[in-house]
Amino acid sequence: MAKQLEKSSVGSDDLFQKIAHHEQVIFCNDPASGLKAIIAIHDTTLGPALGGTRMYPYESLDEALEDVLRLSEGMTYKCAAADIDFGGGKAVIIGDPKKDKSPALFRAFGQYVQSLNGRFYTGTDMGTTMDDFVHALKETHFINGVPEQYGGSGDSSIPTAQGVIYALQATNQYLFGSDSISGRTYAIQGLGKVGYKVAEQLLAAGAEVYATDIHEDILDSMKDKSAQQGGSLTIVKSDDIYQVEADVFVPCAMGGVINDETIPQLKVKAIAGSANNQLKELHHARALSEKGILYAPDYIVNAGGLIQVADELYGPNKDRVLLKTKGIYRSLLEIFKQAELDCMTTVEAANRKCQQRIEEQRNRNGFFTRGRRPKWMIKE
Ligand SMILES: NC(=O)C1=CN([C@@H]2O[C@H](COP(=O)(O)OP(=O)(O)OC[C@H]3O[C@@H](n4cnc5c(N)ncnc54)[C@H](O)[C@@H]3O)[C@@H](O)[C@H]2O)C=CC1
Ligand SMILES: O=C(O)CCC(=O)C(=O)O
DSSP states (O other): OOOOOBOOOOOHHHHHHHTTTOSEEEEEEETTTTEEEEEEEEEOSSSSEEOOEEEEOOSBHHHHHHHHHHHHHHHHHHHHHTTOSOEEEEEEEESOTTTSOOHHHHHHHHHHHHHTTTSEEBOBOTTOOHHHHHHHTTTOSOBOSOOGGGTSOOOTHHHHHHHHHHHHHHHHHHHHSOOOOTTOEEEEEOOSHHHHHHHHHHHHTTOEEEEEOSOHHHHHHHHHHHHHHOOEEEEOOGGGGGGOEEEEEEEOSOSOOBSTTTGGGOEEEEEOOSOTTOBSSTHHHHHHHHTTOEEOOHHHHTTHHHHHHHHGGGOOOHHHHHHHHHHHHHHHHHHHHHHHHTTOOHHHHHHHHHHHHHHHHHHHHHHHHSSOOOGGGOOO
């Protein structure tokens, strides 16, 4: 059973202010299974909302709400940037993924997803795995990224990790004039589904990797891996990762890790990782740029998983997914160059591009349908 949350400080007026930029927020409460979850639908201009479901032992309802609101907004931008006809949504389940999971909990969650009747598609994120969603699949078909034997496209962290590698190549190309990932130093935070695969590829390419995680078993497994396949791996304590002198910091765990406390500690030339919402606040993009650190916007870098789960609707095709994921390289280089040209941060350059696409689609939706329905849902 999920733990008792601290009392929320959010009153009803505050709540509507908090969700003012979101289309819909659904609070899910199923005492029988212990499910406490929030689904947030940010914007469906480009299509139905799509985004993974995170499971995390949030300390308070406010913390969970804050996270899901930011994550779902990020998905709107991620879809826009990757040229995907879906909108932004995300869900969080309040609970410890190591202790509070059960088939009943994921089935209950599946029922809530089904009740939205296709306005929201979901799958894995931090703290959840494909197997969890096999249970949800018994209640709803609006699930993606389940194993191939259940009709899904399989583990979406594979293309996400591959996308991070393309992003690191683009970053190296822009900074050093060569897109090779070998011979460079990386500091990886979080060796989970994505970070572990990124570390494996970097070590195999002969890079120097500093890595951290909060779970000893994961660190032991990474050490064994590097002993088998070679490569230079140094494990550091989780708080020390910010001070590692490296070419690129690769955040692959929680969001908000680029903030007033960590920026002064950083000794890297660039940041490019999979974690969603790496910047605590938007102004931290400016602080990085003033410090001479190149920031690869997270939602461009980590779009590989989204590309795969969105592609699933056309029938799984790994080659098509890989080709589209490769686009992250070009897209990122364009943003770096545009930001330089227009004297803006890389985040401003990326956001501007996304806002343009959403605005154009909003106008088209209004013109052709006098509504906001995505074009592919219109039957007549
Ligand atoms: N799985 C995917 O395909 C995608 C993941 N992302 C984002 O990438 C990040 C990682 O996702 P996954 O690998 O799927 O999650 P995961 O739950 O499999 O792995 C996260 C890892 O980070 C570690 N961790 C947590 N707090 C830490 C800390 N303070 N210091 C060091 N390590 C810490 C955990 O122990 C775990 O091993 C998340 O922010 C997620 O939202 C974004 C797009 C797609
Ligand atoms: O990776 C997935 O399974 C869905 C996409 C998503 O939630 C994300 O990119 O954060």
